[in-house]
Amino acid sequence: MDDEKYTDINGKPITLDYQRHSSFCTEFIVSSPKVSIGTVMVATSFVWIFAYAVFCLTDNTAVLSSAIIITLIGMMLYIHFVKIDHESLLVIGSLGIQLSSSYASGREHTSFIEMSKIKDIVINEAIYMHQIIYYLCILLRDPADASAVSSVVPLFPSSKPRLNCLVKVYKTCQEIISKC
Amino acid sequence: MVLKVFFPQCCNRAASGLLVGRWLPGRDTAVVLAVIHYPFIPSTVKQYLQKVQAQSQVPVEVLGSWSMPSEKQEGLDSFLRDLRTIFPQGRWLQVSREVGKTGFSCQLLPLALGEGGGGVGGFGASCPHGGGMEGGLNYFEMSHWQSEGREASIHGGADEAGLHPALPAAGLGGWAPSHAVSVVSAVLSYRLCPLRKANVLVSVLLDVFLGLLFISWLYREQRLARLASALMPAADRVSKELQELLQWLMGAPAGLKMNRALDQVLGRFFLYHIHLWISYLRLLAPFLEVILWYGGLSAALGLTFALSLLSDMLALLTFHIYCFYVYGARLYCMKLYGLCSLWRLFRGRKWNVLRQRVDSCCYDLDQLFIGTLLFTILLFLLPTTALYYLVFTMLRLMVVALQGMLHLSVDLINSFPVFALGLRVFTPYRLAEGVKFRVLSDEPGTALHLLMEMNALGFGSVVQTYRTPTYSCYPPDSWGALLRKLFVGELVFPWKRKTTKTD
Numbered sequence: 001m002d003d004e005k006y007t008d009i010n011g012k013p014i015t016l017d018y019q020r021h022s023s024f025c026t027e028f029i030v031s032s033p034k035v036s037i038g039t040v041m042v043a044t045s046f047v048w049i050f051a052y053a054v055f056c057l058t059d060n061t062a063v064l065s066s067a068i069i070i071t072l073i074g075m076m077l078y079i080h081f082v083k084i085d086h087e088s089l090l091v092i093g094s095l096g097i098q099l100s101s102s103y104a105s106g107r108e109h110t111s112f113i114e115m116s117k118i119k120d121i122v123i124n125e126a127i128y129m130h131q132i133i134y135y136l137c138i139l140l141r142d143p144a145d146a147s148a149v150s151s152v153v154p155l156f157p158s159s160k161p162r163l164n165c166l167v168k169v170y171k172t173c174q175e176i177i178s179k180c
Numbered sequence: 181m182v183l184k185v186f187f188p189q190c191c192n193r194a195a196s197g198l199l200v201g202r203w204l205p206g207r208d209t210a211v212v213l214a215v216i217h218y219p220f221i222p223s224t225v226k227q228y229l230q231k232v233q234a235q236s237q238v239p240v241e242v243l244g245s246w247s248m249p250s251e252k253q254e255g256l257d258s259f260l261r262d263l264r265t266i267f268p269q270g271r272w273l274q275v276s277r278e279v280g281k282t283g284f285s286c287q288l289l290p291l292a293l294g295e296g297g298g299g300v301g302g303f304g305a306s307c308p309h310g311g312g313m314e315g316g317l318n319y320f321e322m323s324h325w326q327s328e329g330r331e332a333s334i335h336g337g338a339d340e341a342g343l344h345p346a347l348p349a350a351g352l353g354g355w356a357p358s359h360a361v362s363v364v365s366a367v368l369s370y371r372l373c374p375l376r377k378a379n380v381l382v383s384v385l386l387d388v389f390l391g392l393l394f395i396s397w398l399y400r401e402q403r404l405a406r407l408a409s410a411l412m413p414a415a416d417r418v419s420k421e422l423q424e425l426l427q428w429l430m431g432a433p434a435g436l437k438m439n440r441a442l443d444q445v446l447g448r449f450f451l452y453h454i455h456l457w458i459s460y461l462r463l464l465a466p467f468l469e470v471i472l473w474y475g476g477l478s479a480a481l482g483l484t485f486a487l488s489l490l491s492d493m494l495a496l497l498t499f500h501i502y503c504f505y506v507y508g509a510r511l512y513c514m515k516l517y518g519l520c521s522l523w524r525l526f527r528g529r530k531w532n533v534l535r536q537r538v539d540s541c542c543y544d545l546d547q548l549f550i551g552t553l554l555f556t557i558l559l560f561l562l563p564t565t566a567l568y569y570l571v572f573t574m575l576r577l578m579v580v581a582l583q584g585m586l587h588l589s590v591d592l593i594n595s596f597p598v599f600a601l602g603l604r605v606f607t608p609y610r611l612a613e614g615v616k617f618r619v620l621s622d623e624p625g626t627a628l629h630l631l632m633e634m635n636a637l638g639f640g641s642v643v644q645t646y647r648t649p650t651y652s653c654y655p656p657d658s659w660g661a662l663l664r665k666l667f668v669g670e671l672v673f674p675w676k677r678k679t680t681k682t683d
Contacts, residue, residue, distance in 0.1 A: 021622035025630075090617060092630070095184070098617050110616040110635055 006165040008032070009133050016165050024093035024176060028169050030159045031086040035079070035104060047071050079104040084158045091173050094180035097121075097138060099155060115180065117141055119149055121173045123166050134163045136170060184209040185273065185286060192277075198263060199243040199273060200229065210273055215246050218259065222266045244273030285626050375600060380648055382599040387482035390593070394479050394486060404476055408469035412461070415497060419458050422500075426450050429568065438564045446511075446568055450504060457500040484590045491586040498579045505576035506671065512569040513669030515558055522555035573666060580674050587675075597646035601639065608636035 008014050017029040051067030083104040090098040097118060100110040119139040125132055135154050142150035155169075186201075186209070194215040201212040216225060225242075233240050245263055264272050275286045398404055430447035432438065475493070479486035495502075524530060525548070530541035543551070604611050612634040620629035637645070655674045657665065665672050 021619050022628045025619065025622070025628055027619065090619070092617065095617075100616070109638070110614075112614050112616055112635065 004164070007162055009128070009131070009160045009162060014159055014161055014165075016161070016168070018168070018172075020172075024179070025091065026172050026176065027088060027090045028172075029086050029088040030156050030161055030165070032084060032159050034085070035083055040075070044071055076105075080107060087156050087159050089155055089169065089173075091176050093176040097173075099153070101158065113138060113140070113153065115177075118177070121155075121170065121177060123163075123170055124152075133160065134166055135160070136166045183286075185275065186211040187275070188212060188214075194246065194248070196247040197245070198225065198267075199246050199275065200240060201243045202239055202241060203243070203271070210243050212243060212246075213240065222263075226267075242267040244271075244275065247274070247276040248278075375603075375646065376648065379597045379599045379646055382602075383594060383596065383648060384482065386598055387484050387593055388480070390483035391479040391481065391486060394483055395476065398476050398479075404472055405469060408472045411468055411472075412465050415461050416458065418498075419454050419500075422454055423451060425571065426454075429571065433567065436563065436567065438567070439561055442561055442564050446564070450507075453503065454500060461497075484593050487586050487590045487593075491583050491590075494579070494583060494586070501572070501575045501579055504572040508565075508569040508572040509669050509671050512565050515562060515565050516669055519555065519558050519562070522551050522558065525551040526555065569669065584674070591650050595648045595650045597643060597648065600642050600646035604637065604639060604642045609634045611637045611642060613637040613641065 006014050006016050012033050014033065015031045017031070019027045019029075021027065047067055047070070051063050055061070055063045080103060084101050085104050087099070087101045090100070092098070094115055096112055096114045098110060098112045100108055102108040117140050119141045121136065121138050123134055124137050126135055135156075137155060138153040139149045140151045140153060142148040195217045197218045197220070198216040199212050200214045200216060201210060203210050229240055229242070232238075273286065277285070398407075426447050429438075430443050475489050476486070478489055521531065524538060525543060528540055528543065529538050531537075532539040600611065614635040615632050616635040618631045618633070620631050622628050655662070657672070662672065
């Protein structure tokens with residue numbers, strides 16, 4: 001419910017929605033910017049102009065129909081598998097943490113991690129291409145060795161918010177986790 | 181400490197009564213498995229619980245009371261309070277809900293010591309109690325977690341003291357699941373073994389069905405006869421193309437100048453080989469249709485059968501290409517080996533077989549002279565041999581690629597988990613990889629309500645987890661090793677299994 005402006009690592013604006021359901025349960029929803037109609041139109045016209053050029057060269061109408069089909073299928077695949085609309089994090093004290101990402105077509109992918117498997121939530125640094133970014137991650141406990149970390153689960157992997165957003169999420173999560 | 185209560189969704193609308201379930205040890209978690217409606221006879225309830233406990237070895241006990249007050253029931257509050265004296269428990273859970281609201285309110289009451297279980301009084305129960313009454317179900321109603329037929333999602337509630345997530349009823353069948361309902365262990369899945377068997381069976385059936393479809397397509401309209409009569413000319417054409425290729429190599433291929441004598445020798449050798457092969461095929465020609473007819477019938481055993489047969493037939497028909505590849509590879513390999521050895525002679529070194537390393541060596545003059553001669557001969561003959569080797573290796577790789585595609589499709593038909601995918605599409609709650617939560621009600625006065633649902637496995641994970649393992653032999657070499665072998669001239673066996681056979 002904050003109006004502070006958050007951006008992701010590339011500078012695009014994102015929104016953070018924060019709901020506190022109880023003293024033990026909070027939910028964070030990070031929404032990415034939607035697909036803009038301008039990009040869609042540019043991409044589609046690029047493909048169709050190219051197909052028309054090939055048609056003028058080869059005089060084969062199958063090129064045009066295949067271009068249309070490719071565009072449609074490509075867009076369907078993009079919104080169903082690639083474009084993430086929002087990612088949410090539901091922290092329930094003494095039960096676990098649920099990560100969920102929902103795609104532009106409405107599909108949701110959820111995973112739940114039990115509290116007993118979670119060692120800690122930390123903000124870590126990573127080298128990402130040519131930059132160093134901060135990301136929030138969950139450290140999972142190794143079942144064999146209590147003090148070792150078996151794996152790392154990054155949070156908000158596609159929205160990639162910046163540090164100010166991460167710090168806010170981090171503080172609230174630490175409050176809940178440290179209580180139980 | 182946070183208190184969690186797991187509550188079946190069907191019991192959400194149950195009439196007031198007794199909560200029956202179990203406490204999970206050490207976690208302050210209660211799992212409600214059933215609600216026994218008012219009115220009931222406490223002694224029959226106790227007998228029933230004992231019977232259930234004996235049958236299933238799950239410590240089922242009375243957890244507390246559930247009240248959803250409606251207008252018809254009077255005296256309910258006092259009844260519910262008195263229940264505590266009848267069922268002595270360490271902790272008593274009181275859950276209540278208003279009609280029309282989603283929020284629950286829960287309270288946990290410790291039982292004071294000294295209150296023993298009293299006798300059974302008359303609560304307006306319709307049946308007299310007494311000894312030896314079996315079949316307790318006849319005497320009271322209850323809603324339990326499987327009332328809705330399958331695993332229903334469950335509500336949970338949380339109160340000021342803590343949080344109650346819900347637990348979906350885990351386990352299939354049976355009143356009390358043997359793998360206990362633990363906090364989020366609702367990885368409810370079919371036991372793995374019968375699913376794999378079902379997968380194999382369905383794959384085989386699908387295979388046979390596809391094979392029969394293939395047969396019905398092939399044996400119609402004389403397709404098979406046409407195929408058989410087209411096969412001989414096709415083989416002839418392949419041989420003719422090969423002959424033309426060899427003639428091209430014997431000339432000046434791609435502008436390269438070959439060594440004339442060696443070229444002629446190799447070219448004539450390979451041409452003779454092709455001539456032999458064509459004669460062999462011509463011998464086979466009259467029997468071809470019969471062979472194809474019976475071969476096609478084998479598809480009744482499954483499409484994979486027909487595809488494997490096709491792969492074998494392809495290997496037989498292109499046997500001459502395989503032979504050429506072997507000849508070319510051996511020649512090239514020997515030439516390279518000779519060249520390496522003579523190069524070492526040039527530099528005054530020798531390969532020490534005992535020590536597996538290169539040592540310096542003192543050669544005689546005549547050894548050096550002959551060595552140099554041979555070196556130059558081999559070096560100048562290298563392009564010719566290398567070109568023949570290259571051409572035949574390309575041909576062999578093309579045939580191997582075709583065979584590989586056939587093998588891959590056979591493998592795909594065999595290992596694809598059709599049954600598991602069907603389950604995933606029609607009954608996704610059976611193949612679950614976890615649970616997911618959704619907040620239902622977070623009103624400040626009541627407990628926090630979460631809805632817990634089965635999180636079905638994704639399609640990709642279904643295919644990966646339930647793939648039937650097949651015994652196909654994949655190429656044992658990696659790409660790097662393959663390239664190295666090709667460069668050196670070592671023979672490449674794409675379908676060799678990793679056994680301890682010696683060559």
